[in-house]
Amino acid sequence: MTVRPNPVFSGLPISIFQHMTMLAQKHDAINLGQGFPDQDGPESLRAVAAKSLVEGPNQYPPSRGLPELRQAVSAHAARFYGLTYDPETEIVITSGGTEALASAILAMAVPGEEFVLVEPTYDSYRPIVEATGAIIKTVKLSPPGWRLTEQVLREAIGPKTRAVLINTPHNPAGRALSREELEALAKVVLETDAVVICDEVYEHLVFDGLPHIPLATLPGMRERCLRIGSAGKIFSLTGWKVGWVSGPAELASVAFKSHQFITFTTPPALQLGVAHGLTHEMDFPLATTARLQKNRDILAAGIARLGFEVLPCEGSYFLTAGISGLTNEKDFAFCERLIREAGVALIPLSAFFKGGTPDTYVRFAFCKQQSVIEESISRLEKYFLPSS
DSSP: OOOOOOHHHHTOOOOHHHHHHHHHHHTTOEEOSSOOOSSOOOHHHHHHHHHHHHHSOOSOOOTTOOHHHHHHHHHHHHHHHOOOOOTTTSEEEESSHHHHHHHHHHHHOOTTSEEEEEESOOTTHHHHHHHHTOEEEEEEOOTTTOOOOHHHHHHHOSTTEEEEEEESSOTTTOOOOOHHHHHHHHHHHTTSSOEEEEEOTTTTOBOTTOOOOOGGGSTTTGGGEEEEEEHHHHHTOGGGOOEEEEOOHHHHHHHHHHHHTTTOOOOHHHHHHHHHHHHHOTHHHHHHHHHHHHHHHHHHHHHHHTTOEEOOOOBSSEEEEEOTTTOSSOHHHHHHHIIIIISEEOEEGGGGSTTOOOOSEEEEEOOSOHHHHHHHHHHHHHHHOTTO
16 A cells, blocks of 8 residues: 655654754753743633633533633724624634634635745744645745835735735744835735735734734725734743634634634633633733843843844744854754754744745744843853853
8 A cells, every 4th residue: 555645744844843842852951942931821811711620511612612702802802903803703713823824724725826925934834825735925025124015025916816824923033014014015915806814923022112013904904804813822821722813704704614624612711711811811911021022132132242143023932143143054053053062942044934045044032031041141152152
């Protein structure tokens, strides 16, 4: 018998995150590669979820999500962005942001038609789109600014475009797309029949007083957008895997149908905990933003002293930096060396590009305790400046 698995997934290598994490564990390195916090979120959310878990019921909740959480997601969008979504028809609760993305992609991608990604891209986007048989077109952002322009958008988006996937605040580049960039995107999209999947999981992690601007708030775009949210990112509870898709009923209904055949539903106790958080604990993500902005500044100043080229970071968990002033190595080899010899794990930025370039930048995750950031800088200082 000849086994013939799906070539998209069978051909994938081990993920860059797993590779670097395993290497970090082997060498007892501080892991600034994977983007998850090292402290759990508000106790009140966990208490609500724990009480619900013990008291039940623990059977299937509605596939679309518990009404309490759908109502809370709707109220959250209205409170922060003035966006109105009907909890009954325009919101779908999913098992994490990644499943929300998969449900939205499967709902909108069509074999043989064009689907636009913006590189650098989060690693789950491309294989899911490829597996649908859609034709991927790419908008490639360039360092150090990583800015969207109307010109590059027009090179990729046209009459054959079925969907566009954007990410703001952006992982790994740390960009929060400006109103000018979003207006350029809206202008180009509105000339087509395309819809836009908006990965906004870092919506409350925007720094320096900058706003998060959902594309759906721009004229004519609400009916074109599926917004992706993540309780894990908002409340530092990434292991809970609770996310959502919000959008016009015509689009959300298809995302709901694909969601039914991926996870079907999400644990009810966790949904109730998140509903409590969105209703009563929104001071937590605001405080998290201030804390992580301080981490970003400490990290940026520390690695700049060592010769890294620090790129602007406007949001997310991530700071990117150039390594050309430190080495002639490519980013992958540089990151492996730092784990083995300096005891700090990073992620090579080339992993987020299909073609593997640019390959002279690395990504730091600073969603850790301040002491961990400071210890990481100390280790790097001892490595790069041994006489200091």
